Amino acid sequence: MRYSHKLSDAVHILAYIDIYHDQNLASTAIAASVESNPALVRRLMVALRRAKLLTTQQGAAQPRLTRTPSEITLLDVYRAVADDGNLLHVDDKTNPQCIVGGNIQETLREAYQEVQQAAEAQMAQITLATLITQIWARQRQREAAER
Numbered sequence: 001m002r003y004s005h006k007l008s009d010a011v012h013i014l015a016y017i018d019i020y021h022d023q024n025l026a027s028t029a030i031a032a033s034v035e036s037n038p039a040l041v042r043r044l045m046v047a048l049r050r051a052k053l054l055t056t057q058q059g060a061a062q063p064r065l066t067r068t069p070s071e072i073t074l075l076d077v078y079r080a081v082a083d084d085g086n087l088l089h090v091d092d093k094t095n096p097q098c099i100v101g102g103n104i105q106e107t108l109r110e111a112y113q114e115v116q117q118a119a120e121a122q123m124a125q126i127t128l129a130t131l132i133t134q135i136w137a138r139q140r141q142r143e144a145a146e147r
Helices: 006-019 027-034 038-050 074-081 099-123 128-146
Strands: 054-057 060-065
Touching (some): 006 038, 006 074, 006 128, 027 038, 038 074
């Protein structure tokens, strides 16, 4: 099963931009933090810009959040980068002559829709500010442990 890091990487980018707002915000610097390539970072930044979560200026490495981190939810970011907007996917290639194969798709679509709604409701409660606060708390713990 393949899975996507787009949401994780997009949140990473937004948090990086907020935390390092006065430092180097070139896609190469952000990519070094994500441990990815600058082209992926730029593609995600385009998606975040289209979703009006980020502003960028061509020729200048000065991306900025369009709202405060407390006004950006995990759901906002998810919707900006999710390919089809669904967490779970049904296999449409099943045998329609089989009791299970002929009925599993609609059965799972209904169940998956319930999961999707619950997940989106939870994501709407989690803000970028909360995640950034947790990043800083973990950093302080790491620093204390190193002493």
